[in-house]
Amino acid sequence: MSDEATPLIPTTTSSTTNRRSTRNSNRNMYWTLGCVYGASAVAIAAYGAHGLKKIVPDPAKIASFGTAAHYQLIHSLVLLLATRAAPENKLAANLFTAGMTMFSGSVYALVLDPARFRFLGPVTPLGGLCLMGGWVALAF
Incomplete structure (x- = not known):
């Protein structure tokens, strides 16, 4: 039996509040990453469409650059969606972030300076796997 000092509605404990705060900061971090990656994908795609031809004469490499920007933009939007639809799913958010960084980043580097960044060749498929x-991870 409870007395008059026992609240009818239990208050949250500091550990519950800390978990919520951490969860919200993670969600905000992934939201911010999705926005930054999305904005940079648009800028990189514009550069690929207008400025890259001056340094890279190979149309296949320019197409690869465009594909990397396209994948980055799509997965930036997916990261934003995942942040809202499944905020507890850190695995999916981490994999999307790592995948965009490794896949698109390695393609950009390999197109811009293939000799210098040759070692990134194996990173591209790892990014695709991520x-x-x-x-x-988002499905489950």
Whole structure:
């Protein structure tokens, strides 16, 4: 039996508040990353469409650059959606973030300076696997 000092509605404990605060900061971090990656994808795509031809004469490399920007933009939007639809799913958010960084980032570097960034060749498919893993993690 409760006395008059026992509240009818339990208050949240500091650990519950801390978990909520951490969860919100993670969600905000992924939201911010999605926005930054989305904005940079638009800028990179514009550069690829207008400025890249001056340094890279190969149309196939320019197309690869455009594909990387396209994937980055799509997955930026997916990261934003995942942040709202499944805020507890850090695995999906981490995989999308890593995938965009590795896949698109390695393609950009390899197109801009293939000799210097040759070592990034194996990173591109790993980034693609992370993007696929993000979709699977989001599904479950």
